[in-house]
Amino acid sequence: MPSPHLWLALSPHGYGHAAMTAPVIAALRRRLPGLRLTVQTSLPVEFLRGRYGAAAALVEGIPDFGLRMHSSTRVDRDASAESYLALAARWDELVAAEADRLAAAAPDLVLANVPPLTLAAAARAGIPAVALSSLNWADMVRIYLGDRPALAPVLARLVAAYDSAELFLRVTPAMAMPALARVRDIGPVILGGTARPDALAAALRLASGERVGLIAFGGIDADLDLARWPVLPGWRWLTTLAVPPGRADLLDWRAAGLSFSDLLTSVAAVVTKPGYGTFTEAGLAGVPVLYQPRPDWPECPALDDWLAAHTRALAVDLTDPAPLADWLDLLLAQPARPPAVASGNDEAAAWLAARLEAGPG
Structure with a gap:
């Protein structure tokens, strides 16, 4: 046959x-x-x-x-x-x-x-x-x-x-x-990845206690100017967006040497827009999510509620990222949620x- x-x-x-x-x-x-x-x-x-x-x-x-x-x-x-x-x-x-x-x-x-x-x-x-x-x-x-x-x-x-x-x-x-x-x-x-924090730390030569965030916007240009992204002590950022010159704390996501799903599962927080793939992978792995709200997008009521049920999540206006440190404090202070099942x-x-x-x- x-x-x-x-x-x-x-x-x-x-x-x-x-x-x-x-x-x-x-x-x-x-x-x-x-x-x-x-x-x-x-x-x-x-x-x-x-x-x-x-x-x-x-x-x-x-x-x-x-x-x-x-x-x-x-x-x-x-x-x-x-x-x-x-x-x-x-x-x-x-x-x-x-x-x-x-x-x-x-x-x-x-x-x-x-x-x-x-x-x-x-x-x-x-x-x-x-x-x-x-x-x-x-x-x-x-x-x-x-x-x-x-x-x-x-x-x-x-x-x-x-x-x-x-x-x-x-x-x-x-x-x-x-x-x-x-x-x-x-x-x-949900594809899901394998958490590989040790491999991530080795690839980026992280100092003890240094954390990594992922900035990812799903293959479409974002209203996010990384030149204005605050430098936060103790944080390094990997991104799918273009990296502005002169920023040692911002790197192309491929510098980690991991698949995207493994990387997302290994970071301390994800910065993104509402989207099925990123939200569900974060919900499966229990990775906290800081995201730009999309009040007009018809998927968002379901996506936002689902994400909040499965991981720590906070909607903020990323077009002005100056309060990033406060947002991360609020996000990471939330209680953990039961992870999703694929x-x-x-x-x-x-x-x-x-x-x-x-x-x-």
Whole structure:
């Protein structure tokens, strides 16, 4: 019997969609060791290899963008509307091209996190498909752009694309999804890392008692000027952002020589924006989180409450980081919380394995 073939389509809106799906694929590979995996996205190859391994076939380019952003926390509504109108103008053409691509590859199942056009293409090609995510772009368009009458036909197409999937596996925590018809809730999907504080201390040559924080914003530019980041005695900072010159206390995160998940699990605190991957990995490891609030982002009520239930957390205005020392004192003085359990990894993998083994129809 040939090995099952899964086509994984990932939104390139930041790194979160790819990071969220990686633990599900790892659990699925344990169930189906011969799984053939094709990953379609426009994210960097180095990142994808780190999450999905050398055996995955990579397909560059995907007709998906999520939302256009001014920064990691500010949606560009006008640019998003223009992009969705442009997408709608080419919808049939793009669906046909993607359907041809899928038909040529002939996967047994398409998994989308969470590009709607790929789901529409799978339906056109007659290939079963399922979605998995904590959000969907139909409800996002409804929330951010629903007051623009020109986008009503676009929204209808997005909803139809999602509803063409056999199922939408909504991971915990997640936004409400009133626009969609077939949603099944599962637990948190979290890759998780191994705490390696000794390796981190050796790599950075830390002095006794010196602590390390991680500044990470998920692959999208942040409204955070690290040139204004306070120098705090006893703290060193690793970051995914550009490091300003002349700052010995700020280093590129790769200087630690650890995977991102192991690094996040090993630090004393994380500074970030609300996002599924960073929040859930911190909640699994019990790492304290200092974060920039996003009151308009539809995932945030669920994300913020979930994080506060599983680790010490504090929302602050990081655009002015002058009170950093006081924030860290408040954050670290909070009582510990019970860590999360990554129950959704195997829940999703069990459903996907059963679907792959069932075959067409």
